[in-house]
Amino acid sequence: MQRALLTGIVVSITCSMIGLFLVLKRYSLFGDALSHVAFGGIALGFFLNIYPIWTAFAVSVSTALGITKLRKSTKISGDAAIAVLLSSGFAMGVLLISASHGFTIDLFSFLFGSILLTNMQDALLIVAVSCGVIATLIAIRKPLIHFTFDEEQAKVHGIPVEKLNYLFVALAAVTVIATMRLVGILLISALIVLPNITSIMMGKGFKKTMLISISLSVSAVIAGITISYYFNLAPSGTIVMLMVAMFVGTLVAKHVGMFSKTINEHNLSTTS
């Protein structure tokens, strides 16, 4: 349980941090697409009898970099690229599984998460990778925020936007693999998107929005793992439903005027 909690907390922090940039760049479903590609990578691992996490890393990161290059050179639209990624990655996985041992418990744990069953080796790997992603994001936070806000202005400002974009998608791919054990391939996008769209609604600046997102995510993970442990429920589903509840609660609170005023309200009360 403690191992699950520690792993879950570190992973949720990573998802919140990278997820905020993904949401603001309108790459929300990119995480979902990468997780489906990761399924293909895991299936490849089972097929080749290699530790599936390594094949998942290799396939996800190379696909993320490849699709970024493809979008730049052929001007494929964002949603079309995601559709291609999602379907081809998952289809590859299904094909490889049908050619090998069929669906096993191990495979189910990647699809739906198995944080409570994570062994020490996996936990250490996930925590190490997540800490690496967090450290990198902290180091590149200023250029990444500028790049996310306005890519052209960032380029004029001297930020190497192309290299930064590749680094960013590689970090996203690594985060997705690290998150698989917590909520499974099918629910990763929830962890990336939900805490961030909830915190964005609260109308604060960037740093506070990220801190709120991290707080929401960590709270949901701690509560979700604890509830699922004592009530024998699936941790992934419990965590995500708690995040949904937070989102709905914030939406209602915003509707009744608990957060910052809208632009119209500001224009009525101030002069330009």
Add this chain to the structure above:
Amino acid sequence: MPVNALDVENVSVSHNGVLAVNKISFNVQEGDLLGIVGPNGAGKTTLFRAILGLQNYQGKIKLFGYEGNQYTTLLSMIGYVPQKVNFEPNFPATVYDVVAMGILSKKKLVKGVALIQSCGCCWNRIFATSSKDSEKIEEALKIVGLESFKDRRISELSGGEQQRAFIAKSLVKEPLLMILDEPVTGVDMDVQNKFYSVLRKINKENKITIVWSSHDLTAISDLATRVACMNRELFFHGEKKEFFANKDMLKTYSESAMQMHMHKHDL
């Protein structure tokens, strides 16, 4: 002979075989406020994007006499305010956060200033040398009159207020040159006047070189030192007095402007 802040030599830009900018040449001296006028579709934005390295072009563009890698180094010290900044409407950045994005790293500043000093030019500071980043941001917000808005989300501001925030973002880097692309389009008169007073201050008091495109001939007449008139090609570049004394030039521009207005108001 002093080096020009900007040299544009025979620059052409084409989109899908159509020439958007055709062999334009002009220069901007240090301390100038060059007003560029021309109808919509004249290629002003395209020209600015070429200068800023956001657009491929043929020809030569130099910043303080530099090309190539040194040009790219100096680009980071240019302040650019586009016609419209397209950012995510829910972006959770306060006005302070946005202005802070303009702060240049010490490494870039040192490189850029060294290049400027080697060509015998001046880096006209806006802030005191000992100013910390936070002090520069506060001061820039004061210059544009947005100090009370610093904790508000950028998306909550009106169009005019946002443009002033982006000007402040350019000011914090203490730019060698500012490029402003029709920054007051669609903004009411009161805000325009506030903007023009900021422009006057930073050019006259802080001696920042400015290249500014506008449809407002009255403002150009009031603020600019030199004028360039373009419609894919350059058909005037010179002293403001010369432009406004040239009745044919004014008529040509006025006709273009009228066509634009007639189109706009469906007359």
